[in-house]
Amino acid sequence: MNNPPEVAQDAAEHEHYAHEVAHHVKKYMMVGATLLLFTGITVALSYVDFGTRKANIAVAMLVAMFKAGLVAAIFMHLSAEKKLIYRVLIFTGLFVFALFWLTFLAWYDPVHH
């Protein structure tokens, strides 16, 4: 989808390609609607008491991650991308993980607390 087959100076090939794009348009609309729905769900869930505030935060972050995943996979085409992009993003993921892990590490520092 991202890199069209050396796009299509040939009319028939391009027509086929354009048809495929039209098909994807419906998917984008559906994803948009899902995101809006889940925005409503996030708001609603924040008024439900899950026992502790930590539990509420966990629920909200799970919903947010699902939404973020949809945006990344569909809108940003990450569900079908070239290998090199994944290679770049794996490192990004690792570094972000380390970054957040450091934060928690500092918080659990037994000397400080």
Added chain:
Amino acid sequence: MEIPYTVAARPDTGLWNAKIGIWLFLASEVMLFGGLFSGYIFLRLDAEPGYWPHGLLNVPVGTFNTAILIASSVTVVLAWAALKMRQYARYQVYMGITILCGIIFLVVKLGYEWPQKYEHFGAYIKKDSLEKYEQYLGNHHLMSEGLPPRVEISGHLHNREALNDPNIKEFEVALDPVNADPTNKAMDRPHFLYVPPTEKIGKIEKEDVERATMFLPTHNTYFASYFTITGLHGLHVLAGVLVFIYMWLPVSKRVYQRNPEHLANRVEVAGLFWHFVDLVWIFVFPLFYLL
């Protein structure tokens, strides 16, 4: 000079160049926002009970802005698809809607949400004096409910000159509903709809106050992180809007006429940036508005 690989894939990477460029840039953006978010987590986890405020932002307005950003993410991808289908007129419509959405978002944020905060006042009460202001704080009630205490009295400051004049010994505040009726169970949790300050005036002596300012970044760590993160996010929205305007103007039609795929690729790259900005907001919204 012709810039290479704007449309055709570079043989060794398998991608046109701008695509790798934007993803490397977004990788650095992830670290930028990641640093701020981890700072936010750190500050929040370390906050004493009662010192991390809740329900200060307007939830319906935030929800509206979230919906606006999501809608613009859809329209930008539709604009790209229109170019792929060689429908320039339709592309311009979708791009126009995207730009409009971005502008609405910024106007709501900078024209409404932020200024409303600058007009709001809050005073943190010294720990020794909390009991004295029990009628505004309702901490006995909160304790019996097993909830964290209230340590701040907020509302509309009547005597603004008190902020700077050391001869004025007290703040006169039209109290927020939560301080006007603190033992009401309805006040235990934040409201969905914004409720303006009441008519009830509370007087707070300055010597009982630990810290009192308008709701500016200096007010507390919550507002410091709120203004920093939404400010940086807003800058990204502004940048996206400017780039989109350029792509919407007639200058870009020339690119399209020379090679439609070239403009489509530009829009895709700008769109990737825009989706990332949307993605950041997906986390900002619950963290600051709801939780």
